[in-house]
Amino acid sequence: MNAPAEPSINWQSRRQDKQRRMASLEGIADGPIIPTDSIQAALERLLRSGDKVVLEGNNQKQADFLSRSLGALNPDVINNLHMVMPSVGRPEHLDLFENGVARKLDFSFSGPQSLRIGQLMEDGLLEVGAIHTYIELYARLFVDLNPRVALLAGFKADREGNIYTGPSTEDTPALAEAAAFRDGIVVFQVNEIVDDVSDLPRVDIPASWVDYIVEADQPFFIEPLFTRDPRLITDVHVLMGMMAIRGIYERHQVQSLNHGIGFNTAAIELLLPTYGESLGLKGKICRHWALNPHPTLIPAIESGWVESVHCFGTELGMENYVAARPDVFFTGKDGSLRSNRAFCQLAGQYAVDMFIGSTLQVDGDGNSSTVTRGRLAGFGGAPNMGHDCGGRRHSSPAWLDMKPDDHLLSKGRKLVVQMVETFQDSAKPTLVEELDALAMARDYQMPLAPVMIYASDVTHVLTEEGIAYLYKAQSLEQRRAMIAAVAGVTPIGLKRDPAVTAQLRAEGLVAYPEDLGIRRSDASRDLLAARSIGELERWSGGLYEPPAKFRSW
Amino acid sequence: MSELNANFQGNYEGGFIDLSARKRIESLLDSGSMRELLTPFDRLTSPWLEKQGIVPQFDDGVVIARGKLDNKAVVVAAIEGGFQGGSLGEVGGAKIAGLLELAIEENRKGNPTAAVLMLETGGVRLQEANLGLAAIAEIQSAIVELRQYQPVIAVVTGPVGCFGGMSITAGLCSYLIITREGRLGLNGPQVIEQEAGVEEYDSRDRGLIWGLTGGTQRFASGLVDAFVDDDVSALSTSVRDCLAQGVPALHRSDDISAPLTRLQQFDTREQIDAQRARQALTEGKTA
Structure with a gap:
């Protein structure tokens, strides 16, 4: 009834x-x-x-x-x-x-x-x-x-x-x-x-x-947040970029990816048309991107590396360049960029092979955070892209390369790479015993520590010392030893046992530049496809219009 | 240089600005003709920096060399903008002054020798105060003597630009070459901001700074002789062109009565902008 x-x-x-x-x-x-x-x-x-x-x-x-x-x-x-x-x-x-x-x-x-x-x-x-x-x-x-x-x-x-x-x-x-x-x-x-x-x-x-x-009484405020001046890329960034390309991108055949914002990843973008080209990798890696229109990607796009870029948002100065490259970027009928953060984050979460980015602190297990004492910076999109997405059901060479065995019920993984220099400055190690995020959680009685990327999601840690292939770790103890092996002279790094490190290198769990066939003395700014904002402008044929704060002319 | 780096140097477009002082000289001179004098292995360091907690450099931030340009003898000095802002101290200053005096001597002996100065410098090194100033004075008097025999060519490409006492040095040269990223001015932006206030001169306003002191403006105002792209071969052609023109009939620094009058008539009550500055410097002047 x-x-x-x-x-x-x-x-x-x-x-x-x-x-x-x-x-x-x-x-x-x-x-x-x-x-x-x-x-x-x-x-x-x-x-x-x-x-x-x-x-x-x-x-x-x-x-x-x-x-x-x-x-x-x-x-x-x-x-x-x-x-x-x-x-x-x-x-x-x-x-x-x-x-x-x-x-x-x-x-x-x-x-x-x-x-x-x-x-x-x-x-x-x-x-x-x-x-x-x-x-x-x-x-x-x-x-x-x-x-x-x-x-x-x-x-x-x-x-x-x-x-x-x-x-x-x-x-x-x-x-x-x-x-x-x-x-x-x-x-x-x-x-x-x-x-x-x-x-x-x-x-x-x-x-x-x-x-x-x-x-509005005045146009909304807009700031170029994603522009990195190549002049500030150092030889160390170049070395790390070469290791990334050789030891990660090439090794796992990474075809779709997101780059975090920073000089490390900007260096990789500028090494593709030079170092990447010399390794014969064009068309084999870095074809599809979920990325804001980074000016440092211009040389790679112009040299035919990039098939598609979907964007979270725009970047000031890149409007005309993007509009002139509709085969690469998503554009409206009017010709200009159509960005969409929700879809681009989903792309970064579900559809890319790899997330690679920097952070302010990494602990001995591989947890990372950008929260430092007193500063609640939030996460933005990094944790979306920087975690293995358990719902993924499509495969790609890189994703399958992370499978622990050939069993039909085993899954692949997204590559989540933390790329950091061992020190922020002489007094501030990046690799730390405990993240400041934990003290922060205690101070503010937060139910969760504000961790950006959890150790369980990180597959690689890359420093100027080398690469730790964490996805291969057999135990938590081995994982810690691998991170210590690339932690340089930080407190964590100084605790490493040279015999264990040698063993890890021999087994391919850790790679130093020499193990990847990279000579440290080769890593110089000469390898960058552009070394200044002015050169990026030139690569773009004058389409990129650098904002005043980046112009030195 | 490894093979890998050599490969990319070869097909690299432009990029003079990004070169180190030593590579700048090497890129300019006839291939294989560069002979560096007082090299880093001579360990001629500043005796003053270490006492003030600053790590010195074995060349003191100045590279000097002899070589050939179109098979003509030249001496070249380049200041390394990356070391202490290209500041000029006792040792670096003496290296340049000595190099110019060497060229004077060669000319007196009947061996024509010109000079090229690559100036990326904030001026005198404050840590060495009067000793740096004295060295700059020696450089200037050497230029005035040398330029009677052979051209002295100054190159300012950026990223540092040329300021302080060394901007006067640049003004004494026979020819001055600049890029759009180069800047030429007596006081640097921060100094002016500190003295005159941020309303008058905001050192972070890059449009304003380059608008007033940048290469485009300096060329349009007639204070420099050549404006070139940041490109190794364009720069090298420009230097060779200046060299071929020989000693100018009238040096810019001897031709001061007209600009002096214009400056004296300038009304400073109104805030200056690039357009007005250009007008004031070029008024009544025939190109």
């Missing part, structure tokens, strides 16, 4: 709540357009204290006008907001907590604001829900962190609310979708409102997902 539906249940409370909030904007908004100088009044009416609010903080697209306006609200009216932010990169993001408008924070990455987050936690003004990886945070938007309001950023909108995100689409589709389809309110700041949809280069987010648009 079917009981009639309980008449007192309202199944549309969220929708009605949204309608009530939007009705209160009558007289302020003109259709979807909120006038620039009315943004505070509008936010005060659209928000309720305690709301979950998504604020778009990205790498290269910031809803900074909206965050400044939010920070200027009266905390007696709006307070205790629960902010959900992929990246907390701007000082004004944290002003929200200082003045009491917001209280709780769920985020992925904080970078330059890491120290201030720690201070606000200590002062009891900010409560961290969790530090996520990017995909994890997007996933929770559709489960228990669904937002009432999403404050997002685009380059341009038309008067209907169609949005052009520009080449840094980044997080926008994931964030907008989570709010738009569960009666959340979607507000976009844009640099410019045009009259008609035909005036937009392309539509990245359709108007039917968008409730309000507002023209």
Whole structure:
């Protein structure tokens, strides 16, 4: 017998709540357009204290006008907001907590604001829900962190609310979708409102997902975060790059990969057209990339190494170059880059053979973290890409090469390579007895230590001393000895037994440059395909336009 | 150099800026003609740096050599910008002064010998103070004497640029060659910022810095004679061209009355920009 539906249940409370909030904007908004100088009044009416609010903080697209306006609200009216932010990169993001408008924070990455987050936690003004990886945070938007309001950023909108995100689409589709389809309110700041949809280069987010648009008082802040000046690449970076190419890329036939940001990986990118070419590896390795458009990849692309690059976001100065290479990059009908962090992170998690990146600390077991005392930097995407993805079911030569045996029930593995110099500077070893992350977890009573990549996921540790092939370790003890063998004169390295190290080298568990046929004296900057920003510009045929902070002319 | 490195040197485009002082000289001179004088094996180090906790270098950051350019005798000095910012101390300064005096002597003996100076320098080495200044004075008086016989050619490519007392040295040369990354100025950006304030001169504003002191501006203002790409062969051609032109009829440093008048008339109350600076330096001048 079917009981009639309980008449007192309202199944549309969220929708009605949204309608009530939007009705209160009558007289302020003109259709979807909120006038620039009315943004505070509008936010005060659209928000309720305690709301979950998504604020778009990205790498290269910031809803900074909206965050400044939010920070200027009266905390007696709006307070205790629960902010959900992929990246907390701007000082004004944290002003929200200082003045009491917001209280709780769920985020992925904080970078330059890491120290201030720690201070606000200590002062009891900010409560961290969790530090996520990017995909994890997007996933929770559709489960228990669904937002009432999403404050997002685009380059341009038309008067209907169609949005052009520009080449840094980044997080926008994931964030907008989570709010738009569960009666959340979607507000976009844009640099410019045009009259008609035909005036937009392309539509990245359709108007039917968008409730309000507002023209920002100034264009959003953008900074070239992924540019590494080749002039700062050292001979040691070159040596490590040669070892990576010889001892990892070539040995395991790595065809698809992500590179972390840093001079180590920039050196590898610049060695492909020279050293890689001399080994005859073109077309055999490094064909498909999940990567931002790094300027240091230009020589490899121009020499025909790279078949495809999918991007998390853009890089300032690379717009014209990317637009001129649509066979390599993902571009829209307008010709310019279409990036998407959610999909690129998924690609990095599921579809690449290898993640290789640097970090600030590695312990004797191989756990690593970028958290150092007092700084809560967050993870960003490295743990997504830097872990073996148990759900993977497709094979590739590199993935299969990690199989422990030939049994049909054995799985391959993603290569997760930690590439570090043994010292950050003369007083700061990278290889440490205990990660600062553990002290941090104790200090702040966190349930988990903020570990970037767990030892169990790391397959290789590469230092200027050599490579430890950790995936081959038979025991935890052997694994520690392998790391010690490449740990140089750090406290961990000094404990190694030379006889054990010799044995590990003989068995191929550890390789020093000589074991790979690399002469240390060959490792010089002469091998780099470009040694300055100016040379990268030249490689690009003038398409790459280096931002002022990287120009020395 | 190993075979591996040699392979990439051969097909390497451009890249003079990235070369070390020694390789710069080698890349410029007729092949096989370079003979370094007072090499690192002579261990002529600064006696002052170690006392101040600074590791010295066996060539004191200055490489000097004799060699041939288009089969003509030359002396070449290059300052290593990577060592102590290319600063000039007692030993490095004496090496350059001595080299120029050697060329003067050769000319007096009837052996025409020109000079090339590759200047990547912040000027005098502060740790050696007056001894460095004295050495720079000796270099300058040697240039003034040598340039009567044969051209003295200065090359400023970056990355350091040429500042302080050595910018005056550059101004005394017969010819001055620059790249877009090269900079030429009396005071370095940080010094000006410190003295005049960040509102007047922001040393981190690279557009402003290169706009005022960079190679493009210096060439357009007529303060240098040749503007070349950062390219070994372009630079080498330019140096050879200057050498072929011989001693100029009138040296820039003897032609000061017009620029001096223009400077004296310059109104400093308004914030200067690249355009105004260029105008002030070239007004009424015929190309």
